[in-house]
Amino acid sequence: MADIKRFLIRRALTFVPTLIGVTFLAYIIAFAIPANPAQAWAGGIKASQQVVQQIIKEYHLNDPWYVQYYYFMKGILTNSIIDPRWGYPVMSYMLSRFPITFQLTLFALFFLIVLGIPLGIISALKKDSWIDALVRTWALVGVSVPIFWLGYIFIYIFFYQLGWINIAGIPYPKVHITGVPIIDALLSGEWNVVWENIQRFILPGFTLGFAGIGVIARLVRNSFLEAINSDFIYFARMRGLKHRRIMTHALRNALVPVVTVLGLQFGGLLGGAPITETVFSIPGMGRAMVDAVFYMDYPLLIAGTFLVAIIYIVTNLIVDILYAVIDPRVRF
Numbered sequence: 001m002a003d004i005k006r007f008l009i010r011r012a013l014t015f016v017p018t019l020i021g022v023t024f025l026a027y028i029i030a031f032a033i034p035a036n037p038a039q040a041w042a043g044g045i046k047a048s049q050q051v052v053q054q055i056i057k058e059y060h061l062n063d064p065w066y067v068q069y070y071y072f073m074k075g076i077l078t079n080s081i082i083d084p085r086w087g088y089p090v091m092s093y094m095l096s097r098f099p100i101t102f103q104l105t106l107f108a109l110f111f112l113i114v115l116g117i118p119l120g121i122i123s124a125l126k127k128d129s130w131i132d133a134l135v136r137t138w139a140l141v142g143v144s145v146p147i148f149w150l151g152y153i154f155i156y157i158f159f160y161q162l163g164w165i166n167i168a169g170i171p172y173p174k175v176h177i178t179g180v181p182i183i184d185a186l187l188s189g190e191w192n193v194v195w196e197n198i199q200r201f202i203l204p205g206f207t208l209g210f211a212g213i214g215v216i217a218r219l220v221r222n223s224f225l226e227a228i229n230s231d232f233i234y235f236a237r238m239r240g241l242k243h244r245r246i247m248t249h250a251l252r253n254a255l256v257p258v259v260t261v262l263g264l265q266f267g268g269l270l271g272g273a274p275i276t277e278t279v280f281s282i283p284g285m286g287r288a289m290v291d292a293v294f295y296m297d298y299p300l301l302i303a304g305t306f307l308v309a310i311i312y313i314v315t316n317l318i319v320d321i322l323y324a325v326i327d328p329r330v331r332f
Helices: 002-012 015-032 037-042 047-057 063-077 090-125 131-143 146-162 179-189 190-229 231-238 243-254 254-280 283-296 300-326
Strands: none
Touching: 002 300, 015 047, 015 063, 015 300, 037 047, 063 090, 063 300, 090 131, 090 179, 090 190, 090 254, 090 283, 090 300, 131 190, 146 190, 146 254, 179 190, 190 243, 231 243, 243 254, 254 283, 254 300, 283 300
């Protein structure tokens, strides 16, 4: 337990520098754009100069960049900075969009688990067969194909040609519990809303997780093959253990690194959500960040970056804790 505590303390000490670094980079990139954000927030070319000057004063846009960054972060952390376009706190706005992005990520993670892990096991058991070659090809194609191109192809096939899915609106249940539509629908027993959410999110979720499925399958394949060829499996066979029991032991050892990669994939799925949400018109946090880029809405963009960074760091911390419990070697 002492080893785990020291491990967690070391990991926790990286929280603040990581958050500062991520938001700082996002702000510097936004600050370097040669444009007048105050005029854009006030309404463009026809904006009143009085309103423009008021925005400049309120957001300290005439101050040095480090002063602006300080006030931006202070306002975001206290949820007191008001979005210049919509007129409400930026962090509250991003948090209201987060449940939709979280639901999309859950669908993508579902495909990673139910397709990636079985495909990896089958590929390992059928090593050097056509199935193995197909899985390895999927991994290569998945990381090479742009998400936006794949999304448009899927929309054309499954929506326009076959009509199997729905890409309009977000079905919400009558009861609000967690804020995530499909979870609230499951908890309240509104099965029609559950089915409508599945129809709405199954294709975007598969598109978002397409690359990760191949990565997980390839990782499981290699890890499972390594476990099968380990000494403990050799001795288990010598002792006369049943094949099913031997495969169970090999699979448990093979899935240890997969836990870490799934955690990293979850953060990566959140990072890929803006493109998927834009293609499929999903009003989530990622879509709001894309709109913030177009409208030079720096407060909203930095708030979204800050929130994604927190989620990514917390997810990785949970994965590291699980990994430290499973494998004591990583504690040192």
